[in-house]
Structures are given as structure tokens and as C-alpha cells.
Amino acid sequence: MAGSELPVSARVVENLNAALHAVLAADESVHLLGEDIADPYGGAFKVTRGLSTAHPSRVRTTPISEGAIVGAGAGLALAGDKAIVEIMFGDFVALAFDQIVNFAAKSVSMYGRRVPMHLVIRCPVGGGRGYGPTHSGSPHKHFVGVPGLSLFETSAFHDNRALLERALSLGHPAILFEDKVLYSRRMFAHDALFLRTTLGTDDPCARLVIDGAGPPDCVILASGGVADRALAAARSMLLTDEIVCEVLVPSRLYPLDLEPLLPVLGAARHICVAEESTAGGTWGAEVAHLLHTALWHSLAGPVRLAHSADSIIPAAPHLEREVLLQDTDIVQAVREATSA
Amino acid sequence: MTRTAETATELLGAEVADLELMLLIRHFEWNLLDLFAAGELSGTTHTCLGQEHIPVALRPLLREQDFVFSNHRGHGHYLARFGDPAGLLAEITGRRGAVCEGVGGSQHVLREGYLSTGIQGESLPVAVGLALHLSRTTPGALAVAHIGDGTWGEGAVYEALNLAALWRLPLLVVVENNGIAQSTPAKAHLAGSVAGRAAAFGIDHVLVTATHLGRIRDTLGPPLDAARSGPGPLVVEFMTDRLGPHSKGDDTRPPAEIAAAYDWYTAAADDQFRALDRRQRETVAAITREVMSRPGTLWPDRSCR
Numbered sequence: 001m002a003g004s005e006l007p008v009s010a011r012v013v014e015n016l017n018a019a020l021h022a023v024l025a026a027d028e029s030v031h032l033l034g035e036d037i038a039d040p041y042g043g044a045f046k047v048t049r050g051l052s053t054a055h056p057s058r059v060r061t062t063p064i065s066e067g068a069i070v071g072a073g074a075g076l077a078l079a080g081d082k083a084i085v086e087i088m089f090g091d092f093v094a095l096a097f098d099q100i101v102n103f104a105a106k107s108v109s110m111y112g113r114r115v116p117m118h119l120v121i122r123c124p125v126g127g128g129r130g131y132g133p134t135h136s137g138s139p140h141k142h143f144v145g146v147p148g149l150s151l152f153e154t155s156a157f158h159d160n161r162a163l164l165e166r167a168l169s170l171g172h173p174a175i176l177f178e179d180k181v182l183y184s185r186r187m188f189a190h191d192a193l194f195l196r197t198t199l200g201t202d203d204p205c206a207r208l209v210i211d212g213a214g215p216p217d218c219v220i221l222a223s224g225g226v227a228d229r230a231l232a233a234a235r236s237m238l239l240t241d242e243i244v245c246e247v248l249v250p251s252r253l254y255p256l257d258l259e260p261l262l263p264v265l266g267a268a269r270h271i272c273v274a275e276e277s278t279a280g281g282t283w284g285a286e287v288a289h290l291l292h293t294a295l296w297h298s299l300a301g302p303v304r305l306a307h308s309a310d311s312i313i314p315a316a317p318h319l320e321r322e323v324l325l326q327d328t329d330i331v332q333a334v335r336e337a338t339s340a
Numbered sequence: 341m342t343r344t345a346e347t348a349t350e351l352l353g354a355e356v357a358d359l360e361l362m363l364l365i366r367h368f369e370w371n372l373l374d375l376f377a378a379g380e381l382s383g384t385t386h387t388c389l390g391q392e393h394i395p396v397a398l399r400p401l402l403r404e405q406d407f408v409f410s411n412h413r414g415h416g417h418y419l420a421r422f423g424d425p426a427g428l429l430a431e432i433t434g435r436r437g438a439v440c441e442g443v444g445g446s447q448h449v450l451r452e453g454y455l456s457t458g459i460q461g462e463s464l465p466v467a468v469g470l471a472l473h474l475s476r477t478t479p480g481a482l483a484v485a486h487i488g489d490g491t492w493g494e495g496a497v498y499e500a501l502n503l504a505a506l507w508r509l510p511l512l513v514v515v516e517n518n519g520i521a522q523s524t525p526a527k528a529h530l531a532g533s534v535a536g537r538a539a540a541f542g543i544d545h546v547l548v549t550a551t552h553l554g555r556i557r558d559t560l561g562p563p564l565d566a567a568r569s570g571p572g573p574l575v576v577e578f579m580t581d582r583l584g585p586h587s588k589g590d591d592t593r594p595p596a597e598i599a600a601a602y603d604w605y606t607a608a609a610d611d612q613f614r615a616l617d618r619r620q621r622e623t624v625a626a627i628t629r630e631v632m633s634r635p636g637t638l639w640p641d642r643s644c645r
Contacts, residue, residue: 075469112441
């Protein structure tokens with residue numbers, strides 16, 4: 001069943017699974033590689049359930065070899081196929097860094113002409129589940145600004161079939177980040193305080209505004225699982241500070257197309273970029289630079305960054321909470337921005 | 341070197357066309373070192389002096405639908421597959437008519453059924469993916485990856501061999517064991533043996549010590565056929581000598597050690613060989629004059645997203 005035909009109450013993991021079923025069924029050239037993805041196990045997070053049964057020759061469970069399976073995906077892409085490679089935990093994508101950065105992404109242009117590479121690397125990311133320092137990371141920042149590589153992040157507000165088809169159609173490699181805390185969340189459901197619309201068409205960005213609240217004091221850019229923390233922060237600030245926020249949830253993080261967002265961002269006096277990445281060299285810093293360049297004269301102050309601490313991510317839940325970005329961190333960042 | 345009464349064609353078990361190709365590669369590489377010395381080349385380049393016979397021996401064993409992955413030391417692989425010294429020299433020197441607009445240079449060349457890339461071991465997982473594609477679409481075709489002895493230090497090699505063996509993929513790994521990785525001799529970088537490592541994956545291994553093309557081809561014909569029809573992976577290890585530096589002028593080996601290496605070029609000097617040698621030297625010189633007179637490349641399509 002196609003993702004778009006699912007009831008809105010489907011969970012994100014079901015939407016992703018349906019998207020993979022649809023993409024594999026619609027195109028015989030699509031392959032899926034990953035560790036433990038075959039039935040009956042169906043992947044560590046059950047995203048790939050049923051796929052190896054439906055497409056046994058194109059859905060292959062692999063040895064624990066992240067570098068080689070991304071390389072094999074690149075080889076399939078080089079031969080004209082399309083490949084989706086699942087990395088079990090996003091942290092492990094570091095093991096495939098060479099294949100992604102030095103081969104798949106560079107091959108798009110290093111041979112002097114455009115070489116199509118239809119390759120998507122899926123990375124479950126993020127903490128909040130107590131998996132500890134090597135299974136909880138948000139490695140996005142390590143891939144920002146790589147020539148020939150695009151970065152996407154799924155959210156509860158983006159249908160995954162459209163997202164996968166978009167990423168597979170680009171002709172250059174893409175990483176699709178999937179916040180693990182989203183898998184069990186219901187698609188499209190959100191706090192009724194907000195009205196949800198969409199900006200942009202090729203790479204839709206969800207826009208959630210507080211119904212009837214008037215122009216916002218601050219626009220919060222937040223992707224993936226952080227969107228819910230941004231919405232919680234916006235609710236809290238409306239009720240306790242009378243600060244009006246709206247939340248933008250982009251699906252394509254890099255390169256970020258500002259054009260469709262400019263009517264909203266250009267009218268904002270304050271902007272905050274929220275992400276779960278640990279501090280330093282973050283995606284948000286890249287976005288802040290874009291925004292400063294585009295909107296220097298309309299902004300009342302610098303774009304604020306809200307992110308996790310400059311720390312490894314500890315396993316114990318109380319310690320993990322201290323490190324990872326919380327909705328209260330977003331509240332604090334927005335309060336500082338708007339009161340300055 | 342000892343000169344024998346045998347002609348070069350006898351000594352090397354070669355057809356005239358084989359000798360022409362080996363000599364083309366030899367003069368192409370010498371010419372590059374000359375161009376470097378004259379300050380005409382930028383960057384770096386890795387010559388295959390002493391290893392020319394390997395792609396020439398393999399040439400008739402490979403088919404058009406096979407896909408060849410080359411490495412940093414790949415000029416001989418390209419010339420054996422396509423001829424085209426002008427296109428390759430233009431690539432290396434950034435002149436019009438370059439195979440890849442001068443963007444890839446010496447180590448990054450792509451043409452139908454051929455790709456080189458400059459990072460050790462990186463090509464093997466890619467070759468696995470390509471072999472998977474070929475096994476589905478073009479039964480009988482091989483993915484062929486040239487690597488060196490030093491490449492066996494990379495973990496990617498073992499991940500790829502494991503996949504190729506598990507999935508029974510038509511992958512031919514050609515190991516050009518010249519006994520040295522840049523400046524580090526094999527005894528300092530390779531524990532055990534290539535044969536032992538192949539055996540660990542249950543992959544057939546064929547050792548080639550000859551430079552006699554006829555004998556090499558006779559030896560390799562049946563196992564290559566088996567790799568195609570199995571299908572299944574195969575490791576062929578050529579024991580060879582790197583006569584030149586790793587790149588340009590960076591050889592730290594004692595001159596006596598280099599001089600003691602076997603060189604097919606000095607092993608025979610019959611009249612036919614001399615005439616072919618002279619002709620290929622002149623061919624490369626003429627191509628070089630022509631290519632170096634061309635303007636720089638343009639790189640019209642730089643898009644990467």
C-alpha cells in the first residue's frame with residue numbers, strides 16, 4: 001500500500017515501511033541493502049518488515065560491513081540501478097564515510113561530467129532511548145557541505161514515499177536521517193493549538209502556526225524529532241510568556257532552499273534553529289549563516305542556535321536528559337532572543 | 341640484464357600487438373616522468389613501469405561487457421583497455437580532448453566499462469555492487485578490480501571479499517604484488533600471504549610469477565571462465581616489480597635493489613623489438629607534442645547536485 005493511501009493515524013515506522021514497499025514495487029531497479037533487514041527480523045527498528053519476502057532478490061540482509069554495503073550500493077548506482085542502504089544506527093555511518101564522501105558523492109562530478117548516482121543511505125539517529133554514547137548520535141553535521149551529497153530528514157509531517165522518491169530521483173547520493181523517537185509516533189498528528197500548512201513543493205517544509213495568534217515573535221526551524229520539542233516550547237511560551245512562535249520543519253536540510261521560506265522568515269524579527277546535534281560546527285550554524293546573509297537587515301538580532309551540549313551522549317536517562325536538547329532549551333533560546 | 345638469443349615475442353610469449361602495447365605503456369610512463377622533470381606536469385602520477393605486462397596479458401581474457409576498476413597506478417590498465425594515449429595524456433595534463441575534462445587527472449578516469457579511483461581498497465566494495473548488477477543483467481560478465489599488495493592493509497578489501505564469496509559474485513581481483521607499498525616493503529606491511537587471505541574466504545587464488553603472456557593466458561583462461569560461469573570471486577596475484585618510484589622521484593630503495601629487478605624491456609633486444617620500440621617512442625613523442633599544444637580543458641558541467 002502506498003504511503004499516501006495510509007490513514008493519517010499510521011505510525012512513522014509504518015509509513016516508512018509502506019514507502020519502501022511502494023518504491024521497491026514501482027521500480028525494478030531499486031535495491032535495498034542493510035544489516036538484519038530480512039524477515040522475519042525485519043530490521044532493528046522493523047522498518048524493513050516484509051520487504052525481503054516481497055522482493056527476495058533485491059532486498060539483501062548483509063554482514064556487519066557498513067563501508068562495504070554503502071560501497072556496494074554505490075556500485076549498483078554506478079551500473080544504473082538505484083540503491084537504498086540502511087545503516088542500523090546512524091552513528092555507524094562513520095564506518096561508511098569514505099564510500100559516501102570520497103566515492104559516491106565525488107563520483108557525481110569528479111569524472112568531468114555528470115555521473116548519475118541514485119543512492120540513499122538511511123540513518124536512524126538521535127537519543128532519548130538510553131542507548132548510550134555510540135548508538136544515540138545525530139551525525140548530520142559531519143555531512144554538511146559535501147559536494148554531491150544532499151541531506152534529508154524525515155518527520156511526522158512528511159510522507160516518506162514522497163521523500164524517498166525525491167531523494168532517489170536526484171541523481172546524486174543522499175542521506176535520509178530518521179529520528180528513532182519518531183518511529184512509534186503517529187503520522188501528521190499534532191497539538192490542536194497549531195495549524196499545519198506546507199511551504200515549497202519539491203522539498204516541502206511543514207509550517208505550524210498558532211491558530212489566530214497573529215504574526216510570530218520568533219520562527220523556530222526544527223527538523224525531524226526536534227519538531228515536537230519545538231511545538232512544546234511554542235505552546236509553553238504562548239501560555240507563560242505570551243511569546244508567539246511558529247515552527248518550520250524542513251525535509252531537505254542540505255542544501256536548504258530558503259526561497260520558499262523567505263516570505264515567512266523575512267517577516268520574522270527573531271529566528272531560532274533547533275537541532276539535537278551536539279554543539280560545534282552544526283547544521284544550525286550553516287543555516288544561521290544563510291539567514292544572516294539573506295536577512296541581515298530585517299532581523300532584530302542574531303539567529304539563535306539551540307542544540308545539545310558539547311558532550312558525548314550518556315546512557316542513564318537522567319544524564320542523557322542533561323545533555324540532549326530539550327524543549328526547555330528551545331524556550332530559553334527564544335526567550336533570550338526576544339528579550340534582547 | 342641478461343640478454344638472450346630469444347626474440348622478445350618468444351621470450352614474452354607475445355604477439356606483435358602485445359609488444360606494441362607493452363612498449364606504448366612503457367614509453368607513455370617514461371614520457372610522464374620526463375614531463376615532470378621538465379616541469380610540464382602538475383600534481384602527482386604513479387607509473388606502472390615493470391607492470392605493463394599485467395593488463396596486456398589480461399586483455400584478450402576480458403570481454404567488452406566486463407567492468408574494470410583501476411587504481412592509482414592505472415595508466416597501463418587504461419591503455420590496455422582503450423589504446424587512446426592522447427586522451428589519457430590530455431587527462432593527465434588538463435588539455436582539450438581529455439577523457440574526463442582534466443577533472444579527475446591521473447587517478448580518476450571514467451569511461452564505458454572502466455573506472456579508476458585513487459583511494460586504496462575503495463573500489464572493491466563498489467566492484468561488489470557492480471558484480472551484483474552484472475550477475476542479474478549480464479550473466480558471464482565480470483567486475484575486475486586491480487589492487488596492489490599494499491591495498492590488503494585496508495579493511496574494505498575483506499568486507500568486499502566476504503560479500504563476494506557469500507553472494508557468489510563474478511568478481512576478479514587482480515593483485516599486482518610488486519612487493520612494495522609506496523616506501524614500505526611487503527615484509528613490513530603484509531603478514532601471512534595474499535593466498536592465505538583469499539583462502540580464509542574460500543576464494544580461489546591463482547599465483548602468477550611469469551611474464552610470458554602466452555603462459556599467463558593459458559593459466560588464467562580456465563579459472564576466469566569458472567568465475568564467469570560459477571559465478572564466483574577469484575583472486576589472481578601477479579608477482580611483479582615496480583621499476584620506477586611510487587610517484588615521481590620518491591624511491592628510497594637502494595639503486596642496486598631496483599637494478600636487480602626483472603625488466604622485460606631489457607631482457608630481449610632483437611631487431612623487431614628495437615624497431616617497435618623506436619616506433620612507439622616516436623608515437624608517444626608525437627602525441628605529446630600534439631597534446632601539449634592544445635588549450636586547457638573547459639569542464640562545462642560542474643554541477644554536483
